[in-house]
Amino acid sequence: MPNNAVGLSRRGLFQQAGVAVTVASTAAQANEADIPPWTLEQGQPVTDVPYGTPSGFEKSVMRRTRETPLFPTAASMLTPLQDLDGIITPNGLHYIRNHAGTPTIDPDRHRLLVHGLVDRPLSFGMDDLMRFPSVSRIHFLECSGNSGQYKTGQYKADATVQHTHGLLSCAEWTGVRLSDVLAEAGLKPGAAWILAEGADAAALTRSIPVAKALDDAILAYSQNGERLRPEQGYPLRLFLPGFEGNANVKWLRRLKVGDQPFQTRWETSKYTSLMPDGVARQFNFTMEVKSVITRPSPGRGLRHPGFCEVTGLAWSGHGRIMRVEVSTDGGGSWQDAALDGPILPKCLTRFRLPWSWTGGPASFQSRATDETGEVQPTRERLLASRGPNYYYHYNAIQTWAMAPGGEVKLAV
């Protein structure tokens, strides 16, 4: 029976779990006179790092591709979720999905044009935009294709959570309310959709409903305090909380207001979902409720029995996470995980369940529920409802299988 979750008493966490022996046996070997070698010499000068980087011992914590891309400018790089804690993704590890590489844009020459069904067409430099009132919010961003390969069974046997769920990141975004900018231009009667165009060589264009633009859309220029990273749209991107990644147009140079969607190639030949009846579902923007266990996970197994925290991330484009249940026996039984506060809307929420591994096999699953009452589906239910041609917005419950040796692998 692997499902031996323990209550966390203030004493005896490790005694219960058999880890105390390991810890205590090393205690005898250590004492305060064991001065480590790095204490015996001056360290690196403080002035050496005007902008810091991670320790050299953390070199394996990096973005990775799922496979070697045919065109390195039309590719994605995934966030190493198995190595991260909390909810914030450091900017250097935010996932990337580009269609024509990362342009090098001079912010002093970048402009945003607002035109179409508006009273006054306007063009803004970055300085103009930065004089608007600003707003900062912590939100997740997820690529619509995240976990898509899982559905089609294309993952390699050694896939990690980075490969299966790493097109997901979370940051504090700062910028201008799009509603404020549209108020300056003045929406004409009939204004219903807005074309957003990027300044990259793909000139990626998406149609955004005016209702979303007037709700919580942000013209973002900063992430986690500093200016956007080049891969994230420097100097300006559209940020649409809860919407699929590609709609959050990067290197934003133009917003054209119209009375209907613009039917760009990105929303006809791409980013649509074929339903069982052959009809393509368009403008399926909101990312549905989803969760994944980040540890234990493939490559992050256990070396010896004892206490182990089962932890992961949950999120929903529809609002706040209400509940996350965890199973360690493949869905046979479920326990409520603790949720780290503050629980923010359209934001990652870290969950944790104390558990004790007795050394046997285990099968880990997490199941999230959002504040609208939507429950993350099983793989079977999701595939049954959507049919064989559906690819994007895969949000099914994920299973990790742990072998008696403590190794964890992707299970289908």
Place this chain on the structure above:
Amino acid sequence: MPNNAVGLSRRGLFQQAGVAVTVASTAAQANEADIPPWTLEQGQPVTDVPYGTPSGFEKSVMRRTRETPLFPTAASMLTPLQDLDGIITPNGLHYIRNHAGTPTIDPDRHRLLVHGLVDRPLSFGMDDLMRFPSVSRIHFLECSGNSGQYKTGQYKADATVQHTHGLLSCAEWTGVRLSDVLAEAGLKPGAAWILAEGADAAALTRSIPVAKALDDAILAYSQNGERLRPEQGYPLRLFLPGFEGNANVKWLRRLKVGDQPFQTRWETSKYTSLMPDGVARQFNFTMEVKSVITRPSPGRGLRHPGFCEVTGLAWSGHGRIMRVEVSTDGGGSWQDAALDGPILPKCLTRFRLPWSWTGGPASFQSRATDETGEVQPTRERLLASRGPNYYYHYNAIQTWAMAPGGEVKLAV
């Protein structure tokens, strides 16, 4: 009268402020056919940046020293608050205060010894600690000497908020509750203080009250999702929410429990405060309520009249920020600023006040109140209550003076 704060209507923000002309005049020159040069060629390959860095156009956003340090390993580097948005400090820009440089520590060889008045002395490797239940919290960290030079009048005329307040940063910290680790070791009767020692060449040591250790102290191994940066104590630091920076011992190698403070040189010859009667105040841990306007600020003035957001940061080691008032006329009149949520305890809070600059002189101040009711003092009140020898924990209201040309300078 510079104090012309405007109400923010949904329309006419810039019309009121006279900026509309500037914005609209450029609109005629721009249209959707003006393709910028970077759209005409493929960008940088996605695979080039396994760990990303800021845009080359942001090179001036970096940590700086206040002056050239006599010993580059015993120095500080300050966070460029004037360039940052929101509340999160990116890890590359977190402030640094080291006494013997940054040691290069192999995490596989690093150990934490817990001994003294405990039932069982224990020694932990990083792997042992990472099996404990974990916790993630967003908290500020401030050096006890932050803004200290302001009191003594040592700032240069061109000092920015980075120089005056930049020994302040904020991150999401993840680690193990110190109370859980102490429960494993078992506190003996009489346990009242804990010596924390760093593994740097300074072997920095501070005495921490057991009450704080059992309250919200964290043995932190991650900041903003990834492992601690070397300058922040990699692989392990003590994190004491709300306490002065130096007590949050970095490169933590030892915790010794005792029945009284250990009276290390860091708490006798340093980090004490001389009161007017000549008595040195020791163990003055909690950082008091404080705030500062980050824009407009020195070097971040205005180029032309019109709308301008007055924004800054407020914080208190005693809990949540309740209120921030802003004056644009040197304290003659005050207005409540809006506070960005979520307002978290012992965390930076971003405040914002919409304002319109008519082109005349202005004098900016902010005044924070925390949930205990404590109000940030004026410089006069602070100096009067503490006397001439007090240096640390300077938390007085800061004044920035704006000249009619829009240039902003430090005012005393």
